[in-house]
Amino acid sequence: MTTQTSLSTQPSSSNGHPLLEVQGLTKEFGGLKAVNNFDISIYPGELVGLIGPNGAGKTTVFNLITGIYVATRGSIRFKGNQLVGLQPHEITRMGIARTFQNIRLFPTLTVLDNVRIAYHTHAGYSTFDAIVHNRHYQKAEKELTEKAQEFLSVFNLHTRQGEIAKNLPYGEQRRLEIARALAASPQLLLLDEPAAGMNPKEVVSLMDLIHFIRERFNLTILLIEHQMRVVMGICERITVMDFGEVIARGTPEEIQNNEKVIEAYLGRGAAALSQKLQEKRSHVAGS
Amino acid sequence: MKIDRQTLGFWIVLLGLIILVQVLVSLGILSPFWETLLKIGAVMSIVSLGLNLIYGFNGQFSLGQWGFYAIGAYAAADVTYRWTQMKNASGLMILLLVVLLVGVALYLVARLVSRLRGLDPLSAFALYIIGVLIAAYIGVQLGSLLINPVTQALSALPPNLSLQIVYLLAVLLGGFLAAEVSYLFGLPVLTLGSDYFGIATLGFTIIVKVLLDNSDTLLGFEEMKGARGMVGIPKVTSWLWVALFLVLVIIMLRNLLHSSHGRAIISVREDEIAAKAMGIDVGQQKTFAFVLGSFLAGLAGGLYAHINGFLHPNTFNFIKSFDPMIIVVFGGLGSISGTIMAAFTWALVLEGFLRILLPAGFETWRFVVYPLFLLVMMLLRPQGLFGGFEFPYLRQVLPKPYTPKTQEQLSLVHAVEEAPEGD
Numbered sequence: 001m002t003t004q005t006s007l008s009t010q011p012s013s014s015n016g017h018p019l020l021e022v023q024g025l026t027k028e029f030g031g032l033k034a035v036n037n038f039d040i041s042i043y044p045g046e047l048v049g050l051i052g053p054n055g056a057g058k059t060t061v062f063n064l065i066t067g068i069y070v071a072t073r074g075s076i077r078f079k080g081n082q083l084v085g086l087q088p089h090e091i092t093r094m095g096i097a098r099t100f101q102n103i104r105l106f107p108t109l110t111v112l113d114n115v116r117i118a119y120h121t122h123a124g125y126s127t128f129d130a131i132v133h134n135r136h137y138q139k140a141e142k143e144l145t146e147k148a149q150e151f152l153s154v155f156n157l158h159t160r161q162g163e164i165a166k167n168l169p170y171g172e173q174r175r176l177e178i179a180r181a182l183a184a185s186p187q188l189l190l191l192d193e194p195a196a197g198m199n200p201k202e203v204v205s206l207m208d209l210i211h212f213i214r215e216r217f218n219l220t221i222l223l224i225e226h227q228m229r230v231v232m233g234i235c236e237r238i239t240v241m242d243f244g245e246v247i248a249r250g251t252p253e254e255i256q257n258n259e260k261v262i263e264a265y266l267g268r269g270a271a272a273l274s275q276k277l278q279e280k281r282s283h284v285a286g287s
Numbered sequence: 288m289k290i291d292r293q294t295l296g297f298w299i300v301l302l303g304l305i306i307l308v309q310v311l312v313s314l315g316i317l318s319p320f321w322e323t324l325l326k327i328g329a330v331m332s333i334v335s336l337g338l339n340l341i342y343g344f345n346g347q348f349s350l351g352q353w354g355f356y357a358i359g360a361y362a363a364a365d366v367t368y369r370w371t372q373m374k375n376a377s378g379l380m381i382l383l384l385v386v387l388l389v390g391v392a393l394y395l396v397a398r399l400v401s402r403l404r405g406l407d408p409l410s411a412f413a414l415y416i417i418g419v420l421i422a423a424y425i426g427v428q429l430g431s432l433l434i435n436p437v438t439q440a441l442s443a444l445p446p447n448l449s450l451q452i453v454y455l456l457a458v459l460l461g462g463f464l465a466a467e468v469s470y471l472f473g474l475p476v477l478t479l480g481s482d483y484f485g486i487a488t489l490g491f492t493i494i495v496k497v498l499l500d501n502s503d504t505l506l507g508f509e510e511m512k513g514a515r516g517m518v519g520i521p522k523v524t525s526w527l528w529v530a531l532f533l534v535l536v537i538i539m540l541r542n543l544l545h546s547s548h549g550r551a552i553i554s555v556r557e558d559e560i561a562a563k564a565m566g567i568d569v570g571q572q573k574t575f576a577f578v579l580g581s582f583l584a585g586l587a588g589g590l591y592a593h594i595n596g597f598l599h600p601n602t603f604n605f606i607k608s609f610d611p612m613i614i615v616v617f618g619g620l621g622s623i624s625g626t627i628m629a630a631f632t633w634a635l636v637l638e639g640f641l642r643i644l645l646p647a648g649f650e651t652w653r654f655v656v657y658p659l660f661l662l663v664m665m666l667l668r669p670q671g672l673f674g675g676f677e678f679p680y681l682r683q684v685l686p687k688p689y690t691p692k693t694q695e696q697l698s699l700v701h702a703v704e705e706a707p708e709g710d
Binding site (some may be wrong): 068093116118120125127141153 | 542568
């Protein structure tokens with residue numbers, strides 16, 4: 001980890017403490033180091049990309065942050081609180097929500113119920129209230145439902161509220177998953193390959209969507225993505241992983257021209273080729 | 288509160304049927320044989336509704352339902368037996384105090400464990416066991432002190448009334464006892480994945496059956512008479528009692544499932560990891576569904592014990608623990624209506640109609656006809672008789688389509704544009 005281009009790149013919007021601070025994060029599965037000594041700091045309001053070839057350990061990092069896996073070593077601090085060792089639902093309640101690489105909706109429930117479940121922690125009535133269906137229940141349930149419907153309307157899904165989630169078209173399932181994650185009212189949103197399997201048209205609207213929710217809900221976003229178009233288009237800072245380790249950090253432009261990144265993605269030969277091309281180009285430009 | 292037409296229709300039909308059966312019984316048109324079958328149908332409905340909550344709604348494949356049914360049955364039977372045969376309230380008072388104090392102990396230990404972060408599960412379980420044993424011991428001692436005054440107080444009442452009171456308390460206490468045992472049993476076992484959980488709960492049912500076989504010697508309850516079967520339990524369960532309990536259980540489950548807590552239970556079935564990522568405490572939801580389902584099993588057991596006045600450990604054999612499972616799958620996983628209809632069909636067809644329809648001497652062939660029927664059913668309609676269908680009152684009603692009220696809400700609609708056309 002010596003030749004990282006700009007390890008100290010500070011985001012322009014850095015105001016004080018990072019929202020999420022990961023240090024020396026390591027996860028071993030038996031002898032395999034899926035993630036090794038991973039560091040990242042994310043400041044409030046940022047949109048950070050995490051990229052890398054298949055099997056680089058990106059999703060493992062997400063699973064470690066959200067508590068699905070327990071880290072072998074290292075620390076994850078969110079708003080100053082240690083997350084390692086907490087249960088996934090406790091981490092969600094602290095303000096981290098996520099989507100999944102392979103969509104994980106509640107498949108046989110309605111679109112509305114998918115969002116309403118995310119509100120459960122804020123439901124505000126006890127099991128007893130629920131069983132006797134008293135006034136308190138009715139009021140809270142009505143509020144909850146209206147909030148969920150308002151949410152769906154933002155995502156253009158309100159006309160679909162009674163539809164079974166698994167019957168939705170793919171793009172809408174993705175949107176619903178993001179809506180559901182936001183309904184848990186997070187401060188940090190982790191998006192795991194949100195553009196996977198989308199056609200170019202859907203990708204454009206997804207990028208708009210990500211911009212919109214970030215403004216609207218005051219979010220900080222960490223994003224895993226394969227499509228360079230998305231990553232380069234919307235991320236302010238990018239961290240690149242390969243074989244469980246960070247190989248580069250920087251702005252999209254810096255990453256695009258980083259030899260190690262090109263090598264990781266395309267192999268050594270390709271890196272050399274790209275360098276040749278670049279030399280040629282600069283030569284042409286120079287002459 | 289406004290009641291819509293369909294809900295009203297549902298209640299009229301349900302209460303009408305209950306009253307009709309009672310009238311027919313009172314007039315002597317419905318023979319005791321058919322009355323018993325109807326009662327068993329209602330009891331099986333309650334057990335199976337409990338299992339549907341655990342398996343159909345929460346997604347935990349459990350074969351332990353029958354064990355909790357047995358616990359409820361024997362506990363309630365012992366209380367009323369001691370009241371009628373031994374003329375004292377010893378069973379009632381001891382069970383009452385044990386259940387109360389164990390409940391308090393479980394609550395306190397649970398709070399203690401949640402405060403001690405990082406306690407490993409085994410030590411936590413040991414804490415629970417110690418707490419429960421101490422509470423149970425104190426419960427027995429305190430209960431014994433209260434036997435005489437309570438016996439005198441209850442004896443002062445008319446005998447029929449006092450019997451009904453003791454019976455009602457016994458049934459409820461049987462349910463609570465089953466719930467507490469299921470909580471303790473669920474602590475280590477609920478962390479298992481679905482199939483492993485199924486085997487573990489099957490083991491529980493077998494243990495309960497073996498303990499009941501030796502209840503007179505090993506457990507020291509001589510009146511239970513071990514493998515010879517317990518006789519002399521008062522036959523107090525009337526059609527109206529079981530119908531009342533069934534209606535209450537239906538309302539409770541329906542209300543629960545139509546709430547945020549119900550949705551949290553269902554989300555565990557749908558996708559455990561997604562549920563966790565939504566902030567739902569999956570372990571807590573599993574425990575709650577399992578304990579409530581077992582409570583219903585215990586309740587049903589208490590009702591069952593007082594139908595025939597006779598209990599035998601063979602009734603609670605593990606083979607029979609598949610009966611509620613069959614009913615739940617047959618009626619449709621996750622359908623309250625389906626479970627109730629299937630339970631009554633099971634009771635009436637298997638023991639009633641098939642007995643009549645099959646020629647004399649061929650009655651035992653009903654255990655060939657019935658599995659064949661199940662086989663055909665599963666091939667033709669794997670989602671069960673009702674699938675996801677529910678009767679009007681039990682059906683989840685979608686809220687009205689969304690209409691934005693404030694200007695701000697209006698501005699948010701379609702805030703996220705669809706992809707531009709012709710890109």
